[in-house]
Amino acid sequence: MGYLADALKSIEKDREFIFVGTGVIVLAGDRILMGKRTDNNEWCIPGGSLELHESLEECAVRELYEETNIKANPKDLKLNAVKFIDEPINKNGRAIYVVSVSFVVTEFDDSEMSLDSREFSKYGWFSHEEIELIIDAITPYTREGLKAFFEQLYKKEI
DSSP: OOHHHHHHHTSOTTSEEEEEEEEEEEEETTEEEEEEETTTOOEEOSEEEOOTTOOHHHHHHHHHHHHHOOBOOGGGOEEEEEEEEEEEEEETTEEEEEEEEEEEEOOOBOTTOOOOTTTEEEEEEEOHHHHHHTGGGBOHHHHHHHHHHHHHHHSSOO
16 A cells, blocks of 8 residues: 555545645657546546655656556656646545646657556547547546646647
8 A cells, every 4th residue: 555545544534635646748749648547437647646755756657657557767757737736536535635746758668558457447649639628527637737738838728
């Protein structure tokens, strides 16, 4: 079990909780990798919660590998956005708020890419236009990261 799961065990069910999560916008050409989550049926970029004693970049690379088997070097990550997500995630009766740190990576090894079926039912590579069509089916933290990415890239909102 990770830090977040262990911490949640010791917190009363009706208490609010905050954690830091990282996400990686894996960019291949003009397409972004996203997975459809098994717990809420929403799309998101690979990512997860920060563990004790790891950097944000180490967390992002670790989560990317755990969820997709894609290898990336922390030095190849570019900071995309840091956002507080005021829509809580509900986990086992607890309202969990996220400080989301997203990165972009264009240099990676996806030769052994595979699906983590515990967390994701499928993956897909999406263009900006395709993301706009499913924006309401994307997790709040991924939505915020993608909005920041497209605003910087195209100087327009999605």
